[in-house]
Amino acid sequence: MTKVVTLASLLRVAARNEDDFNVTCQAVIDECNHERSEEFFGKLNIPRSVDGLKINEPLVPFTVKEDQIGSFPQERAIGNAIQKFMDRHERKIKWHSTHPAMEGSGNVMFIMRVSATITNMRLERIHLLLSRKDELTTDEWAASRELINRAFLGYRNQLRYMANEWTDAMNLNLDPLEFAEQLGNFYELVDGQVRLLDGHRQKIEARRVEMSVKPEGFPTVKPPNYFGGDLMSIGPWSQYWNNIIAKAHHFRESVG
Numbered sequence: 001m002t003k004v005v006t007l008a009s010l011l012r013v014a015a016r017n018e019d020d021f022n023v024t025c026q027a028v029i030d031e032c033n034h035e036r037s038e039e040f041f042g043k044l045n046i047p048r049s050v051d052g053l054k055i056n057e058p059l060v061p062f063t064v065k066e067d068q069i070g071s072f073p074q075e076r077a078i079g080n081a082i083q084k085f086m087d088r089h090e091r092k093i094k095w096h097s098t099h100p101a102m103e104g105s106g107n108v109m110f111i112m113r114v115s116a117t118i119t120n121m122r123l124e125r126i127h128l129l130l131s132r133k134d135e136l137t138t139d140e141w142a143a144s145r146e147l148i149n150r151a152f153l154g155y156r157n158q159l160r161y162m163a164n165e166w167t168d169a170m171n172l173n174l175d176p177l178e179f180a181e182q183l184g185n186f187y188e189l190v191d192g193q194v195r196l197l198d199g200h201r202q203k204i205e206a207r208r209v210e211m212s213v214k215p216e217g218f219p220t221v222k223p224p225n226y227f228g229g230d231l232m233s234i235g236p237w238s239q240y241w242n243n244i245i246a247k248a249h250h251f252r253e254s255v256g
Contacts (some may be wrong), residue, residue, distance in 0.1 A: 007039060014142040015046055017053055022113055024061050029062060029121070034070040034078060041118075042081035048092055051103075052110025056184045059113060059193075062121040068130045076143045079150060082122050086154035092157060097165035100173045105182050112162055116193045118157040123200040125201045126151065130207050141213045141223055148204060152197065156244050158213060159190070163251035171254060194248050198241070 014024035028040045071077060088195065089111045096104045126147050170179050212220045 007036065007043070010040060011043055011045065014044060015050060017050070017052075018110060018113065020116070021046070022062070025118075025121075026062055026116075026124050029064060036072040038074075038077045038081045040081075041078060042084045046084045046089060046092070046111055046114065048107055050093065050110065051106030052113060053106075054113070055106065056189070057107050057177065059117050059120075062117060064121060064124045064128065066131070069125055069132075072129065072140045074203045076127060076130050076147065077124070079122060079147045079239075082118060083150050083154055085118065086115060086158065088155075088221070089154065090149060090158050090161060092130070093161045093166055097161060097169050098196045100166070100169040101108070102170075102174055102178065103184060105179070107169070108162060108166055108184070109186055110156065113189070115155060115158050116189070116196075117195075118152055120196060120200070122147070123197075123204075127200075127203060130204070130211070134210065135212045135214050135220065137212060137224070138215050152201070152240065155193070155197065159247045159251075160242060163190070163247040163254075165253045167251055171212055180227045183255045187248075187255055189250050190251055192242055199245070 010024050010028065014021045014063055026046075028037055031037070068080070092111060096108050126144065128149075130144060134142070170176075208223050211223055213223050214220045
């Protein structure tokens, strides 16, 4: 009988370096155990003492297949667990902003790299989830919108602290030229991630107009692009893109 690797062991391996992070996360995705995935991503942690080694190399995307996607409640639970990972590492970037040190820059870039990979993975899960049904219940649509908003905002919040607070603190307290040399062309990865987010948004919007929502006891309606003041409406989307593009530009100019 094949021995099941413990969750604690998986978490230790994933925290060692980016290669181990990618291999371990992909293995958890491929295992297709939604409860185990929820627990894994909810506890996944990159210590502040671990530096990244592949700062300027292209990201390695996770592969997610349609049959690996769970039900709407299961995906919502996994999305909430991933958000815990994003929030936890946002706090780490905040810590580096108040403790600027050249030796900490590798950890910040490591966090931003794996956070981009995780964000793209959670958005890919949303695409596959929305492709399953043309008509959603109100609960399914609410779950979908929550997943969409938290995925986009989770990365935006990390970018905000990395591109502004941390970068400004590093330039103010350390040699800006040495800092720029340490980062290399990392700004290109950030710009590329912003473009990927735009592609995800367009794909989600194209799918939204194809779907319908069936409120209980009422006729079928088209999913609204505005509900509760979230990112689905034109105004918040415009504000989001202005904000995220401004952060990426500030980072590029700060280290250029």
